[in-house]
Amino acid sequence: MRIDPQLRALRSDTAPQRKAQIALEAARDAWAHGPARSVLEQLESYGRKGDLADYPALSGLFAEPGTASALIEALMASLLDEVRAHPLGQVPLRHQYKDGLSVLQIAQRGRAALSLITYEETEVDPTSVCFAGGERHEAVLAGSADICEFELLAEAPGRASIDCRTRRAVAGEYLLCEGEKQTRQIRQVHGRFVVLRLSRTEEMPPETRQYSLADGRLLHRASGCRAESQREMATALLGRMGRSDVAPLLARLTREGSDHIRWQTLRECLALDTVEGFGALSAIARNPADPLATPAGALMAQLVEAHPQLSQIEVSQCPV
Incomplete structure (x- = not known):
């Protein structure tokens, strides 16, 4: 050299x-x-x-x-x-x-x-x-x-x-x-x-x-927000790692942030833990004041139609 x-x-x-x-x-x-x-x-x-x-x-x-x-x-x-x-x-x-x-x-x-x-x-x-x-x-x-x-x-x-x-x-x-x-x-x-x-x-x-x-x-x-972009990347990484232990945290985070980051967090939560994810999805769908209520309700209907056993999760696990 x-x-x-x-x-x-x-x-x-x-x-x-x-x-x-x-x-x-x-x-x-x-x-x-x-x-x-x-x-x-x-x-x-x-x-x-x-x-x-x-x-x-x-x-x-x-x-x-x-x-x-x-x-x-x-x-x-x-x-x-x-x-x-x-x-x-x-x-x-x-x-x-x-x-x-x-x-x-x-x-x-x-x-x-x-x-x-x-x-x-x-x-x-x-x-x-x-x-x-x-x-x-x-x-x-x-x-x-x-x-x-x-x-x-x-x-x-x-x-x-x-x-x-x-x-x-x-x-x-x-x-x-x-x-x-x-x-x-x-x-x-x-x-x-x-x-x-x-x-x-x-x-x-x-x-x-x-x-x-x-x-x-x-x-x-x-997301146009740097902090939300960082959160989205971290959430996706946890999903790829299969960290089902963080599903309860992700379920709580579905109530925080913009509609975009909440929906992305919900998707990862569903993939990691069906019970936690479906409970969070149900809570969103049941709140008419939530801007995500309509898409959440549509997703719930699709999932229950494809997997009828999920209706039991909705009754026993979904927070009111």
């Missing part, structure tokens, strides 16, 4: 690497306390509450031409000087790259984040669309792209009516997506496409729903 002489030197003496990181972090902090100070202060408040219009320094990035570009140019100038001086240093900002999409998270405060996103030249033909909620304000800094703007017109069980409009977005534009009924996809990038994105999630994120563009069929749904 060939090891570059600079890397070999760092292995024997890590002080230059520490020096590089201190210099890069100082450059970032100088930008944050200088050109970006008012923007980041208002990002913190916006991350808690209010409309974007309540924060002039932040909203100005999208309302005043050249403001967003000037903010990013100041950051890049500060960081690039130090990267040239310390080429093996690590830029102290969260970043990722995958399949022609690069994301540099400039700052995050509470539920709000400011990110620089670059799309490389590409062309895709989307077959599905995902509605996830939240707010996205984007200032196009460079390049152009053909974008598909989707609006969720109506939803029915397992299906949706979706409107789609394709147009070209160019440098200087302001793009907006608000709420769980709007979203956007990049269809074709001409050369490159760079945007500054301000995003904010809801306090209680809605479910994410993915629909087929061909016929509007529901393909996938998932």
Whole structure:
């Protein structure tokens, strides 16, 4: 294996690497306390509450031409000087790259984040669309792209009516997506496409729903809440492990959380322990105020028809 002489030197003496990181972090902090100070202060408040219009320094990035570009140019100038001086240093900002999409998270405060996103030249033909909620304000800094703007017109069980409009977005534009009924996809990038994105999630994120563009069929749904996603994964893992000893806990958890996570928990409980699961199912079906009462009653009827002995569980085990 060939090891570059600079890397070999760092292995024997890590002080230059520490020096590089201190210099890069100082450059970032100088930008944050200088050109970006008012923007980041208002990002913190916006991350808690209010409309974007309540924060002039932040909203100005999208309302005043050249403001967003000037903010990013100041950051890049500060960081690039130090990267040239310390080429093996690590830029102290969260970043990722995958399949022609690069994301540099400039700052995050509470539920709000400011990110620089670059799309490389590409062309895709989307077959599905995902509605996830939240707010996205984007200032196009460079390049152009053909974008598909989707609006969720109506939803029915397992299906949706979706409107789609394709147009070209160019440098200087302001793009907006608000709420769980709007979203956007990049269809074709001409050369490159760079945007500054301000995003904010809801306090209680809605479910994410993915629909087929061909016929509007529901393909996938998932909780928009990170804690519920973690709970769903943990519950599924316990089910795959066959941990029937946790069935009583899962039965209690069918009364907590969103309708989605409650239903997923109920399914795992039924699979692990028929008695516990059917008792929880019966309790839900018998409560007319429960939004899951109707699907729970339908599932009960199906299960009893297929397995008549379950009717005895309902009588003897189901809590009233």
